[in-house]
Amino acid sequence: MTTASISDLRHHVGEAVIVQGWVTHFRSSGRIHFIIVRDGTGVVQCVFKHDEVQEPLTTETAVTVYGEVRADARSPIGVEIAVHQLVVTGQSPDYPITPKEHGTDFLMGHRHLWVRSPRQAAILRIRAAIIRKARGFLDDHGFTVADPPIITPAAAEGSTTLFGIDYFGEPAFLSQSGQLYMEALAMALGKVYSFGPTFRAEKSKTRRHLTEFWMLEPEMAFVEFEENLSWQERLMEAIVSGVLQDCADELAVIGRDVVPLARVKTPFPRITYDEALERLATLGMPVAWGEDLGAPHETALAEQFDRPVFVTHYPTALKAFYMQPDPKRPEVVLAADLLAPEGYGEIVGGSQRIHDLELLQQRLHQHQLPDSVYSWYLDLRRYGSVPHSGFGMGLERVVAWITGLEHVRETTPFARTLNRVWP
RNA sequence: UCCUCGAUAGCUCAAUGGUAGAGCACCCGGCUGUUAACCGGGUGGUUGUAGGUUCGAGUCCUACUCGAGGAGCCA
Numbered sequence: 447m448t449t450a451s452i453s454d455l456r457h458h459v460g461e462a463v464i465v466q467g468w469v470t471h472f473r474s475s476g477r478i479h480f481i482i483v484r485d486g487t488g489v490v491q492c493v494f495k496h497d498e499v500q501e502p503l504t505t506e507t508a509v510t511v512y513g514e515v516r517a518d519a520r521s522p523i524g525v526e527i528a529v530h531q532l533v534v535t536g537q538s539p540d541y542p543i544t545p546k547e548h549g550t551d552f553l554m555g556h557r558h559l560w561v562r563s564p565r566q567a568a569i570l571r572i573r574a575a576i577i578r579k580a581r582g583f584l585d586d587h588g589f590t591v592a593d594p595p596i597i598t599p600a601a602a603e604g605s606t607t608l609f610g611i612d613y614f615g616e617p618a619f620l621s622q623s624g625q626l627y628m629e630a631l632a633m634a635l636g637k638v639y640s641f642g643p644t645f646r647a648e649k650s651k652t653r654r655h656l657t658e659f660w661m662l663e664p665e666m667a668f669v670e671f672e673e674n675l676s677w678q679e680r681l682m683e684a685i686v687s688g689v690l691q692d693c694a695d696e697l698a699v700i701g702r703d704v705v706p707l708a709r710v711k712t713p714f715p716r717i718t719y720d721e722a723l724e725r726l727a728t729l730g731m732p733v734a735w736g737e738d739l740g741a742p743h744e745t746a747l748a749e750q751f752d753r754p755v756f757v758t759h760y761p762t763a764l765k766a767f768y769m770q771p772d773p774k775r776p777e778v779v780l781a782a783d784l785l786a787p788e789g790y791g792e793i794v795g796g797s798q799r800i801h802d803l804e805l806l807q808q809r810l811h812q813h814q815l816p817d818s819v820y821s822w823y824l825d826l827r828r829y830g831s832v833p834h835s836g837f838g839m840g841l842e843r844v845v846a847w848i849t850g851l852e853h854v855r856e857t858t859p860f861a862r863t864l865n866r867v868w869p
Numbered sequence: 870u871c872c873u874c875g876a877u878a879g880c881u882c883a884a885u886g887g888u889a890g891a892g893c894a895c896c897c898g899g900c901u902g903u904u905a906a907c908c909g910g911g912u913g914g915u916u917g918u919a920g921g922u923u924c925g926a927g928u929c930c931u932a933c934u935c936g937a938g939g940a941g942c943c944a
Contacts, residue, residue, distance in 0.1 A: 471903095
């Protein structure tokens with residue numbers, strides 16, 4: 447007798463198999479009983495007689511089922527199992543999560559169990575596929591994965607709040623971006639990317655924010671602004687088309703409308719910050735030049751397009767010190783935010799970096815950042831500096847967009863938010 | 870940090886200032902094909918905390934705690 451995964455059962459009709467999993471539902475009609483068993487690959491109904499099992503088969507009881515696979519037109523997966531023997535390997539009295547509705551606080555407090563639900567499992571599989579497709583695309587296009595440190599001595603961008611730690615008596619911080627290190631690695635390896643956790647102690651409490659999130663950060667030597675955008679849109683297209691290909695079942699489980707995703711093809715539209723302001727004025731949402739775009743503005747802009755849209759050439763004063771000003775128009779930078787459709791906001795932020803030593807020092811001073819902290823970063827401009835560009839993709843926001851979720855907290859196994867560090 | 874809303878059974882929610890209830894979960898019983906099965910019965914409460922008003926507070930008032938949504942900031 448072979449052990450089979452539930453997703454493979456349709457290839458075993460007529461055979462005796464072993465299925466190991468957890469009970470999600472128990473139903474009975476007199477002498478005939480039905481349990482629904484899930485094993486992480488799918489769910490299957492198992493049928494047995496009244497007196498064959500003595501132990502209670504409550505929700506999430508772990509079971510090993512020995513039985514015969516039978517084709518059955520009534521089954522959603524085409525087969526069910528006629529049970530010969532059913533062994534309880536782990537009881538589950540009073541499982542807290544029921545088939546009825548639950549509130550956010552309760553579910554997040556039981557996240558260690560909530561991940562067992564089909565919807566959550568599907569989301570995590572899609573997350574895995576997004577990671578796989580993103581890394582695959584970059585690996586296939588000459589990028590070298592090279593990860594920056596997570597414990598860092600200083601901020602990449604002075605303004606953002608950092609989580610401080612005690613590093614053997616010295617103050618240190620959890621990384622809020624690996625970008626500066628990625629610039630160093632790009633000078634060594636050409637095209638590089640990192641993929642890892644980043645931390646922001648911002649007191650942001652919205653559907654788009656976590657205090658710990660994963661970021662994909664490519665950095666490319668000899669790549670200027672336009673080519674940077676090209677890499678971003680090709681990466682996003684590869685991710686979305688790859689997920690549509692690999693995750694049809696999971697997208698169906700969570701009820702995602704895939705029509706908008708199928709439209710995500712290059713080239714993505716590009717509008718400048720100036721054009722964005724014009725469009726917003728037309729929409730009755732005027733923004734003064736020099737002010738940043740808020741979440742409602744981003745949503746309104748994104749709604750005008752059927753695929754992600756780049757907003758480029760933001761005012762220099764709004765952006766980080768390392769972004770390259772446009773030589774033809776220094777009051778704006780060669781930076782772009784990629785806004786996702788359907789109100790998911792900024793999913794990628796990128797720019798060409800300043801490669802001129804003097805200009806970079808000038809910008810540091812304008813931001814009142816000390817040269818001493820950035821001495822190694824300035825070395826990159828002292829020794830063989832070249833134009834280079836990079837971007838950061840927020841994984842959880844991409845997952846939220848592709849899965850159509852209301853909130854990023856469900857896009858990661860154990861979300862860390864402003865008010866929650868448990869479980 | 871600011872704005873808004875909320876907290877009653879394990880869960881989701883009811884309850885004119887006047888006897889705290891329902892559905893689900895769980896337990897017992899019934900049903901030989903159920904699909905969030907169904908039918909009958911049962912267990913289950915310091916109404917977030919502290920104070921106040923009142924003959925009487927889940928309900929009204931004050932403070933606090935916790936949570937949710939949003940703003941700012943960001944990916």
